[in-house]
Amino acid sequence: MTETATSEPAAEAFALSRRTFLSLALLAVPTLAHAAEVLTFDGLYKSIGVLGIKYSDRALSLKGQAVRLRGFMAPPLKPESKFFVLTREPVAVCPFCASDAEWPVDIVVVYLRKTLVPVDFQQRIAVEGRLEIGSWTDPQSGFVSQVRIVDADIIG
Amino acid sequence: MRLTLSPLAVLVAAVFSLPAAAQTIYPIDRADILSGSRFDLKVEFPGIVDPAKVSVTINGQDHAKVFGKPAELVAREDGKDVSSLLLRDASISKPGNYTVTASDGTTTKSVEWTVYGTPAKRAAKNVILFIGDGFSIGHRTAARLLSKGVENGKIKGKLAMDDMPYMALLTTQGTDSIITDSANAAHAYTTGHKSCVNALGVYCSRAASTLDHPKVETLTSIAKRKGMAVGAVTNSEIEDATPAAMVAHTRRRSDFNDIVKMFYDSKIDVMMGGGSPNFLPKSTAGSKRSDEVDYIGLFKQAGYALATTKTEMLAAADGAKTTRLLGLYNTSNVDGALDLKFLKKGSVAKFPDQPDVVEEMDAAIKILSRNKNGFVLMVESARIDKYSHSMDPERAIFDTIMLDNAVKKAKDWAKANGNNTLILVTADHSHPVSVIGTVDDNSPEAEMRNKVGIYEGAGIPDYQPNDEGYPVSVDVPRRLRFVFGATPDYYDTFRPFLDGEFVPAIKNADGVMVANEKYKDIPGAVLRVGNLPNKGSRAANQGIHSGDDVILTAMGPGAERVRGQMENSDLFRVIAEALSFAPQGKAAGKQ
Numbered sequence A: 001m002t003e004t005a006t007s008e009p010a011a012e013a014f015a016l017s018r019r020t021f022l023s024l025a026l027l028a029v030p031t032l033a034h035a036a037e038v039l040t041f042d043g044l045y046k047s048i049g050v051l052g053i054k055y056s057d058r059a060l061s062l063k064g065q066a067v068r069l070r071g072f073m074a075p076p077l078k079p080e081s082k083f084f085v086l087t088r089e090p091v092a093v094c095p096f097c098a099s100d101a102e103w104p105v106d107i108v109v110v111y112l113r114k115t116l117v118p119v120d121f122q123q124r125i126a127v128e129g130r131l132e133i134g135s136w137t138d139p140q141s142g143f144v145s146q147v148r149i150v151d152a153d154i155i156g
Numbered sequence B: 001m002r003l004t005l006s007p008l009a010v011l012v013a014a015v016f017s018l019p020a021a022a023q024t025i026y027p028i029d030r031a032d033i034l035s036g037s038r039f040d041l042k043v044e045f046p047g048i049v050d051p052a053k054v055s056v057t058i059n060g061q062d063h064a065k066v067f068g069k070p071a072e073l074v075a076r077e078d079g080k081d082v083s084s085l086l087l088r089d090a091s092i093s094k095p096g097n098y099t100v101t102a103s104d105g106t107t108t109k110s111v112e113w114t115v116y117g118t119p120a121k122r123a124a125k126n127v128i129l130f131i132g133d134g135f136s137i138g139h140r141t142a143a144r145l146l147s148k149g150v151e152n153g154k155i156k157g158k159l160a161m162d163d164m165p166y167m168a169l170l171t172t173q174g175t176d177s178i179i180t181d182s183a184n185a186a187h188a189y190t191t192g193h194k195s196c197v198n199a200l201g202v203y204c205s206r207a208a209s210t211l212d213h214p215k216v217e218t219l220t221s222i223a224k225r226k227g228m229a230v231g232a233v234t235n236s237e238i239e240d241a242t243p244a245a246m247v248a249h250t251r252r253r254s255d256f257n258d259i260v261k262m263f264y265d266s267k268i269d270v271m272m273g274g275g276s277p278n279f280l281p282k283s284t285a286g287s288k289r290s291d292e293v294d295y296i297g298l299f300k301q302a303g304y305a306l307a308t309t310k311t312e313m314l315a316a317a318d319g320a321k322t323t324r325l326l327g328l329y330n331t332s333n334v335d336g337a338l339d340l341k342f343l344k345k346g347s348v349a350k351f352p353d354q355p356d357v358v359e360e361m362d363a364a365i366k367i368l369s370r371n372k373n374g375f376v377l378m379v380e381s382a383r384i385d386k387y388s389h390s391m392d393p394e395r396a397i398f399d400t401i402m403l404d405n406a407v408k409k410a411k412d413w414a415k416a417n418g419n420n421t422l423i424l425v426t427a428d429h430s431h432p433v434s435v436i437g438t439v440d441d442n443s444p445e446a447e448m449r450n451k452v453g454i455y456e457g458a459g460i461p462d463y464q465p466n467d468e469g470y471p472v473s474v475d476v477p478r479r480l481r482f483v484f485g486a487t488p489d490y491y492d493t494f495r496p497f498l499d500g501e502f503v504p505a506i507k508n509a510d511g512v513m514v515a516n517e518k519y520k521d522i523p524g525a526v527l528r529v530g531n532l533p534n535k536g537s538r539a540a541n542q543g544i545h546s547g548d549d550v551i552l553t554a555m556g557p558g559a560e561r562v563r564g565q566m567e568n569s570d571l572f573r574v575i576a577e578a579l580s581f582a583p584q585g586k587a588a589g590k591q
């Protein structure tokens, strides 16, 4: 309904690491030419309501597949972390008044393949990895997430 | 090692054999305790104690005799080499001064408590407590200027909250710091005890779990025991600190999932705000819970009407049989007045049918007043604080006007309904904000800073208030210059943020808080180097609270106790006395 999916230009696809290609191949992604489907924050949801979120048909159909999503990295809860929160807009969470309790509901949690190298939190970044949808509690941090991009890489 | 010490050192070491010399007693020294209210007695010993040598006395009497039950001795608290004595749900009914003495056989420590009663005769039937979160004098002055205007040197009309007979200055510091937060501050109002930053309904002890700290009873619990109805309405998330202080007992205000359970267990009659994700079982998409408990379902089963929009709220309130309401209007905070009524930014597109705080309060009063024993209602305009953190003056001022509109409506209701409602209007803490003049776009000067009018150059701003007291436009040529005294680096745009709430600063890749580049190219924007920490764990990405006093204005029966300078915790006592929570004298015992 929102942005139409476009396959990435070939040049960018080739920029992907060999390992990503391998893992994508293992996931039986339909065609390697469509290395990662482009998702947007708006495109993830059919609706966001008080009593719950409805994911878009497209997001649900991309479960388990390689996706690319652009957003802003929220300052990680811990340095040396392998996961971070990707948000639609740069976050203004008050470090003195709030906690993870005040995250917007439409965050995406990104689990990286490698340890996080902090980026400029003002710069929109793109993340590629496998899309997971459904509640999951991180056994290490206790952080509960609904939408994740796992085995992910930060692409510029 | 000890053999090498001098005899004096050995003696000193023997007397102070443990690193922290004395035990800590909760409630703490100089605590004021409402007669009959419940509290947890906790004594923390600095080491492991011999139970046979431990004694805790109240005015010389064994505590077990005074409280009717002995405290439990925890030999190794949280598995550490320290013992504690703990007695949950203690209370003292006889007013007076109490000396509590705890000894482990070696060291002795005493604290003093004052237990107070209340007049035998109940003065007020209802209490409405308005809290403007972070609501400071600068906000108040600005709200007056924008919503009333000035003519011939006089404000054209009074704010409803200004037109009240009693006023006091409240000091807001807590047990740990001269600067408080909304948890600790609201806790003082709802319990009458002082605590520390981030704490709700507990003293801050050494307990490892945030839920294990010594508790004190909340206003909700006491009022419910007296058969009254209780409500809390806000435009923050309902689990946020101020509304949570009505029911919660936790050392950490961010325990949102636990706080939802505490709301449920409290049997509070009306609760409204945002923050729905913590009510949804974790398998529901959009949930923030870590368990499968469906609190929406539980509240409904317990007889609560559920409203997720203003339309549903109005219908529920009109239902003559509705006595309990859970209103959740946003997944996050309910949008503030400027977005809700004028700009339609924020989350208004996603949640187009949210009530404002005035409408929430109106619905709450309708429902709560069905209880013949009266009600206690806390009404919060929460985003004065949030918009002051984000350094967004117009949004903060609009939500101050909204607070005043709610006060006006409550005063009208009280007048039409027996004049037996105590109305209190205050803030929980302040922000370092100030009205310093105006900005005039029509000034011939080139740079924005030189378009700032000070002293006689400030003149009178151009706002045109509508019937609700909101200026129909905030982007007027001559507008208020409202400044923040403690800031991160940010771009000063000299203009209202018509496209959405300001985000002043963001961390860069090196972990340094820097000005948000998004505003760099706004015509006239200049970089302001901040004066708050920009590195480390306390780096500030926004404005902060100040330790300045806050104003309490009051009217109605019991309001005459509001005067001079008071501790914030004294506000609880004003309520307790007006409602005669602990009647003394002839009528004592009769409710």
Ligand SMILES: [Zn+2]
Binding pocket: A097, B134, B182, B385, B386, B389, B545
């Ligand atoms: Zn605050």
